[in-house]
Amino acid sequence: MLRALRILQGLRQEGVAAPLVLWALSNEIRSLRELAIRLAAGQPEQSVLAAVWQNRKPIVASALKRLRTPTWGILVQRCALADRLIKTVHNGQEWDALEQIVASLAKGKLLFPESPAA
Numbered sequence: 001m002l003r004a005l006r007i008l009q010g011l012r013q014e015g016v017a018a019p020l021v022l023w024a025l026s027n028e029i030r031s032l033r034e035l036a037i038r039l040a041a042g043q044p045e046q047s048v049l050a051a052v053w054q055n056r057k058p059i060v061a062s063a064l065k066r067l068r069t070p071t072w073g074i075l076v077q078r079c080a081l082a083d084r085l086i087k088t089v090h091n092g093q094e095w096d097a098l099e100q101i102v103a104s105l106a107k108g109k110l111l112f113p114e115s116p117a118a
Contacts, residue, residue: 001106008095008102018086018094025101026079032063033072040069066108074110075101 011021038048045061052060067075082097103111 001103004102004106005099008099012095018098019083021098022079022082022086022094025098025105026076026083029072029075029079029101029105032060033069033076035060036064036067036069036072039064063105067105071104071110075104078104 008021012018035048035052039045049057049061078097078101082094082101085094085097100111
């Protein structure tokens with residue numbers, strides 16, 4: 001988890017725009033959510049991962065095992081919250097939201113309150 005957070009901090013320090021980071025995160029989370037839904041529906045893992053590039057299959061399979069299917073939906077909602085923060089607040093809270101998302105992905109569990117205050 002610490003490595004993932006250091007990478008995120010490095011992106012922030014290098015001046016990478018928060019919307020770009022959010023786009024990459026949310027794109028991956030939405031894709032992983034769809035794969036998790038297919039697995040939960042009973043499709044075999046080999047079939048679900050067939051469209052994933054060979055070198056990414058171990059990473060994707062690991063991520064799918066780390067988080068339960070409903071958690072992926074919550075992370076999609078958190079990306080929407082981060083998007084609203086990016087578009088309105090601009091005082092660093094958007095990076096806090098991105099940090100919570102990255103930490104949750106890396107740790108394999110939600111690391112923030114269920115009901116956001118935003």
